[in-house]
Amino acid sequence: MEFVIIGGDAAGMSAASRAKRLRPDLKVTVLEKTTDVSYSACGMPYNIADPKREIEDLVVRGANIFREKQNIHLLTGHCAKAIDRINKTVTGMSLKGKDFEFSFDKLLIATGASPIMPDLPGFNLPGVMQLKSLDDGRKIKHFIKSNCVKKSVVIGMGFIALEMVEALRALNIEVDMVKLRPVFLPWMDEMLADVVKGEVETNRVHLYPGHVVERIEKSNKGLTVVCADLKLEADMVLVAIGITPDSRLAANANIELSVSNSISVDKGLKTSDKNIFAAGDCADAYHVVTGQKVWIPLALRANRAGWAVADSVCGRKADLPGVAGTAVFKLFDLEVTRTGLHAEEAKKFGFEPVEVTIKSGSRAHAHPGSSTIYVQMVGDRKSGRLMGVQMVGKEGTAHRINAAAVALHCHMTVEQFSQADMAYAPPFGPVWDPMLTAANQLFKKMRT
Amino acid sequence: MEFVIIGGDAAGMSAASRAKRLRPDLKVTVLEKTTDVSYSACGMPYNIADPKREIEDLVVRGANIFREKQNIHLLTGHCAKAIDRINKTVTGMSLKGKDFEFSFDKLLIATGASPIMPDLPGFNLPGVMQLKSLDDGRKIKHFIKSNCVKKSVVIGMGFIALEMVEALRALNIEVDMVKLRPVFLPWMDEMLADVVKGEVETNRVHLYPGHVVERIEKSNKGLTVVCADLKLEADMVLVAIGITPDSRLAANANIELSVSNSISVDKGLKTSDKNIFAAGDCADAYHVVTGQKVWIPLALRANRAGWAVADSVCGRKADLPGVAGTAVFKLFDLEVTRTGLHAEEAKKFGFEPVEVTIKSGSRAHAHPGSSTIYVQMVGDRKSGRLMGVQMVGKEGTAHRINAAAVALHCHMTVEQFSQADMAYAPPFGPVWDPMLTAANQLFKKMRT
Numbered sequence: 001m002e003f004v005i006i007g008g009d010a011a012g013m014s015a016a017s018r019a020k021r022l023r024p025d026l027k028v029t030v031l032e033k034t035t036d037v038s039y040s041a042c043g044m045p046y047n048i049a050d051p052k053r054e055i056e057d058l059v060v061r062g063a064n065i066f067r068e069k070q071n072i073h074l075l076t077g078h079c080a081k082a083i084d085r086i087n088k089t090v091t092g093m094s095l096k097g098k099d100f101e102f103s104f105d106k107l108l109i110a111t112g113a114s115p116i117m118p119d120l121p122g123f124n125l126p127g128v129m130q131l132k133s134l135d136d137g138r139k140i141k142h143f144i145k146s147n148c149v150k151k152s153v154v155i156g157m158g159f160i161a162l163e164m165v166e167a168l169r170a171l172n173i174e175v176d177m178v179k180l181r182p183v184f185l186p187w188m189d190e191m192l193a194d195v196v197k198g199e200v201e202t203n204r205v206h207l208y209p210g211h212v213v214e215r216i217e218k219s220n221k222g223l224t225v226v227c228a229d230l231k232l233e234a235d236m237v238l239v240a241i242g243i244t245p246d247s248r249l250a251a252n253a254n255i256e257l258s259v260s261n262s263i264s265v266d267k268g269l270k271t272s273d274k275n276i277f278a279a280g281d282c283a284d285a286y287h288v289v290t291g292q293k294v295w296i297p298l299a300l301r302a303n304r305a306g307w308a309v310a311d312s313v314c315g316r317k318a319d320l321p322g323v324a325g326t327a328v329f330k331l332f333d334l335e336v337t338r339t340g341l342h343a344e345e346a347k348k349f350g351f352e353p354v355e356v357t358i359k360s361g362s363r364a365h366a367h368p369g370s371s372t373i374y375v376q377m378v379g380d381r382k383s384g385r386l387m388g389v390q391m392v393g394k395e396g397t398a399h400r401i402n403a404a405a406v407a408l409h410c411h412m413t414v415e416q417f418s419q420a421d422m423a424y425a426p427p428f429g430p431v432w433d434p435m436l437t438a439a440n441q442l443f444k445k446m447r448t
Numbered sequence: 449m450e451f452v453i454i455g456g457d458a459a460g461m462s463a464a465s466r467a468k469r470l471r472p473d474l475k476v477t478v479l480e481k482t483t484d485v486s487y488s489a490c491g492m493p494y495n496i497a498d499p500k501r502e503i504e505d506l507v508v509r510g511a512n513i514f515r516e517k518q519n520i521h522l523l524t525g526h527c528a529k530a531i532d533r534i535n536k537t538v539t540g541m542s543l544k545g546k547d548f549e550f551s552f553d554k555l556l557i558a559t560g561a562s563p564i565m566p567d568l569p570g571f572n573l574p575g576v577m578q579l580k581s582l583d584d585g586r587k588i589k590h591f592i593k594s595n596c597v598k599k600s601v602v603i604g605m606g607f608i609a610l611e612m613v614e615a616l617r618a619l620n621i622e623v624d625m626v627k628l629r630p631v632f633l634p635w636m637d638e639m640l641a642d643v644v645k646g647e648v649e650t651n652r653v654h655l656y657p658g659h660v661v662e663r664i665e666k667s668n669k670g671l672t673v674v675c676a677d678l679k680l681e682a683d684m685v686l687v688a689i690g691i692t693p694d695s696r697l698a699a700n701a702n703i704e705l706s707v708s709n710s711i712s713v714d715k716g717l718k719t720s721d722k723n724i725f726a727a728g729d730c731a732d733a734y735h736v737v738t739g740q741k742v743w744i745p746l747a748l749r750a751n752r753a754g755w756a757v758a759d760s761v762c763g764r765k766a767d768l769p770g771v772a773g774t775a776v777f778k779l780f781d782l783e784v785t786r787t788g789l790h791a792e793e794a795k796k797f798g799f800e801p802v803e804v805t806i807k808s809g810s811r812a813h814a815h816p817g818s819s820t821i822y823v824q825m826v827g828d829r830k831s832g833r834l835m836g837v838q839m840v841g842k843e844g845t846a847h848r849i850n851a852a853a854v855a856l857h858c859h860m861t862v863e864q865f866s867q868a869d870m871a872y873a874p875p876f877g878p879v880w881d882p883m884l885t886a887a888n889q890l891f892k893k894m895r896t
Contacts (some may be wrong), residue, residue, distance in 0.1 A: 040813055040814060042872070046815060046816075046874055047814075050816075058813075060813050064556035119822040262458075298869075299879050300869065303879055305868065321864070324868075326869045326870055327872075327873075328871050328872070330873060330876070340868070364488055364491055366488060366491055366495075366506055367494060368494075368498075387576050396846070397872060398873070399844050399845045399847035399871075402848065403853070405851070405868055405869050406860070409868050409869070412857075412858065416769070419768060420857050421770050421774045421853050421856075422850045422853055423776035423785055424490070424748050425778060427846075428783070428847065429491075431748050432748065432751065433850070436748075446707065
């Protein structure tokens, strides 16, 4: 049986490796358009922050290991152009300009997602960067070094934009951030967002939300980001306004698309064609809270979905329960995290959201070194269910969120969650963990 | 209505405060035999470690606040001696030698637990200490200071013994640890226990497991702990071989006892007498994994049970689901934590335990500063259910355990837990959280 995989990053290589482990006789072909496979994309900001590190540090396993040790037919520099569902072939062209065609019995589309680049003047100028592929990271590192970048503008204020801001500040590069929408972190509770904003500004980053970027111009000193009412000078501009699923191949083959143009898959990662799977940032998922389709591109899901596809291809039952949208990022001294729905999302899905925001110590009463953890929690008044949690704090915030994520998987009520037997010792938190305090208060509010 | 509470620590004062909040008209009387109420007992080792801190730092709320602001009839130095269930009275004697008698409509027994002191020669010598009440902590702090303690022996190797070892080493006091049983941490997976042992020894603590302590003698220099084959010299001896529930009052009133002589309570914290509740370290609980009675005295449960009793007394339904035995302690640079059952316990309760032990990084591949996290996980082959988790590591270990604790509350299978959508960012862990890696490997092992 021939198993062909388009895309050689998290989902693709996870599927390839696991398929070969489960069925060494399987012929597994991976078509990767770039020259890099299996790297930690999420590690790029931290790598860029450190000039002593090579970008190649981020490669988890080199292409040759997949080829030689795992006997995977891995072709880098091979860009798939079309899927023929009737004849079950994938055609395309290699970087060397050679056409190729591969037949498949089972196909996995793991084409990922791409940064959105606005179709505006100057966004193709040298020094205007994006960050998605390892090569993007390579270019940014090289550009910073060879141009002695001192000043930058980041367009966008999402996770990647903020992680990159920390990297740029670590290199002592000045940063201005600009974006269209007036609210800093629109998905976040206002009190928590203000804490994050304070952390960014404390690190001398200037925020310009609510500005329409019209173009980027070449100036004497470098580049100018031009808005209607604002001009920002920079040696380098990073565009990080969001990503979009790479689903064109699937769409052209009349495979069904879903939320945000991601590829629609069932719990077994099958597309509308039973021989074709999709996994990773190009595919959708079921949300464990709503049961509805969502597109939340995250690394763990990509790896897990890759494995599940391999299981399925090798004849094992492999249904994934779905995602809770659990995410975390580090921002200077802060840990920022969330899982599940915020109140507005909950409302949109027909729930009756009730929310609380609390402050708590990161350590016990009177224990030295305690800092503040902010917790926002949402419940549904009708069912009593926990809907989502957001947290911001300096220590012990990142790992706390997973307890709430597990609770969402189990459809726990806020009351049940408030009664969970959590660990306590003075260096690690108060007797009532910040999440339990939030749950207690939310439960109280929900029954009044 | 008269609500009388015996014991003014975590469970007792939580019940008293909440009852007054819910029903300000309720007459609430608390009888506390010592002079201290509402203090963070778990904070004592950390307070003792710092000579600049006063032990009174640990008082969460002073007696006068309960009396004046909350209008609680709080009597310190009042030792209850007997419960008359027929006439519904509690009698006793104050520290000033005065008899007292109080009538109750509802009674809460929150007498806590006491350290076990072996009935052996010399255990009553000056300088032989225990640690349970705030006064114990006060005495230890005073003794260390006024006797310039340089050398100590700790009898026992449990949580409190180990926390105190860290405190003593912080004061640059030499420590020998001795105990009866030959295995260092018998409830812990061997590989994990070795890591903990290594950390203790790295901090120049000498371990003598498997020695029968016969007596403590006064010597020229101070004290000698005498075993059959070993003599250990010390300026101070700490006895921390375990605690036992203070259930004598209940037993004398023919109230039903349970595991380890704790007071038997239902999910609403009611004893075998419907007007009498028990909560805190003196009472038992249901284990969420086995559904059976256990005695696991922990601070969160005590606070929560106190609240539930207040709810019940005030006419609200208040059933607690039970405990998972989630616990954590800090030991020098290590975080040591567990929840649920270990394999031997699981077997005892009729499960068919399968276990794995894995090592994982605390941060992502190639992210600087990563250290090793050890995870041991137990599942039940028959039902597929998660039974318990133990972890040891240097960072991000303590807060990780709560996700597993929540999973135990929900009776999740190992497979379901392995599919939980957990947070990922390179500074906080690998894409597959160490607990997910353990769950993946355990699930694989369980189905073979």
